Amino acid sequence: MTSNKPQTKPELNEIIAKLANGENLNSFQTESGAKTIFTQLTTSKHPADILPLLAAFFGGLTIKKPTVDELAGMVKAMDATRTSTFHFKNNKPIVTAGGTGGDTFPTLNITTPALLIAAAAGACAIKSGSKSFSSKVGCIDLAQDLGINVYAPRHVAEACMHNIKTSVWASEGIYPWMKPLIELTADKSTHIIMPLLYSMRLMIAAGLNPFGLKRQVRGVSQPYTETIATVLSKNGYERALVVLGYGADENVRIDEFSNLGRNIISEVKTNGSVDTFCFYPEDIGLRRGDANEVVYPGSPDLNVQAVVKVLLGKDKSTRRDLILLNAASILYIAEMSSDLKDGYELAKQAVDGGIAIEKLKQLVTLSGGDTKRFQSILSKHLGII
Secondary structure, three states, rough: OOOOOOOOOOHHHHHHEEEEEEEOOOOHHHHHHHHHHHHHHHOOHHHHHHHHHHHHHHHHHHHHOOOOHHHHHHHHHHHHHHOOOOOOOOOOEEEEEEEEOOOOEOOOOOOOHHHHHHHHHOOEEEEEEEOOOOOOOHHHHHHHOOOOOOOOOOHHHHHHHHHEEEEEEHHHOOOOHHHHHHHHHHHHHHHHHHHHHHHHHHHHHHHHOOOOEEEEEOOOOOOHHHHHHHHHHHHOOOOEEEEEEOOOOOOOEEEEOOOOEEEEEEEOOOOOEEEEEEEOHHOOOOOOOOHHHHHHOOHHHHHHHHHHHHHHOOOOHHHHHHHHHHOOOOOOOOOOOOOOHHHHHHHHHHHOOHHHHHHHHHHHHHOOOOOOHHHHHHHHHHOOO
């Protein structure tokens, strides 16, 4: 006979001791451990004081490799910390997209311009993100550099989705522990233990869902595509792509679709099954990318310039192909295209037709962003008024 007696909250020391011994936890134990960490991040006056706890909990999970049940528990803990709920009126499927960092090769920002292009091509697409804590420039850093108001009230983001089918919004507006975590992990001294915290990235990959959506494209930088896709499926996602992109060899890894080499993709199908397969840029007629063209250009200003040139259709390099490929993945999950090749063509048309840069202009304006900054970018870098 099964007992209905509620489980006793496990002691954190007990959880960490199990991890130190290489033992798997059940979902309830990881949920409890993650909740403790979130609480301490939110309430502590000195977040650095909990760095040993982060290293012990997430480090133990990273070393032994987190299971689906463990990640599911942490996702439940993340969901419990959301402070508000979005209400979108769009009658089409809405897709969110993002990476989790940890790349071995620093690229320019990819997902944010890809999202804008996908929206310009007809998808309902929204992105949450944070300031950089491992990459050169985070999603929110780039969006602000472009003039987008990423800290707009929730109803403004909802209005942007209703009127122009896209928005970029800071995750910390929903998760109270996100800001202190970013501040903590941005500290140079923390970078020493960042490899130990990869399970934290996987938790975010599986659980970051401030908008309460059930469709996403998610990038990871280590071979966990099937694990994350399985967690998404168990959490009721309708469709999703989880991708790991490689370069010329497997020492080069990025958390987006790559046109530099092989991609491992795990797809969550509408029936809940997960299909894992390989994809190469040649599969849709693309040439291999040039690493020198897609590498981070060296400064936030040059990063903005590179992104805007792609959105304007003035960049014909493999940098453009990389961003269009990622836009194609969003269009596919949004059911605007039948496959990645079709999605790539739709994305290319949106750029070449001037719709992509117009979409960015609309978002800057409707989000209550810095329109003067946006116009300055066009005129200063590109000679456009």
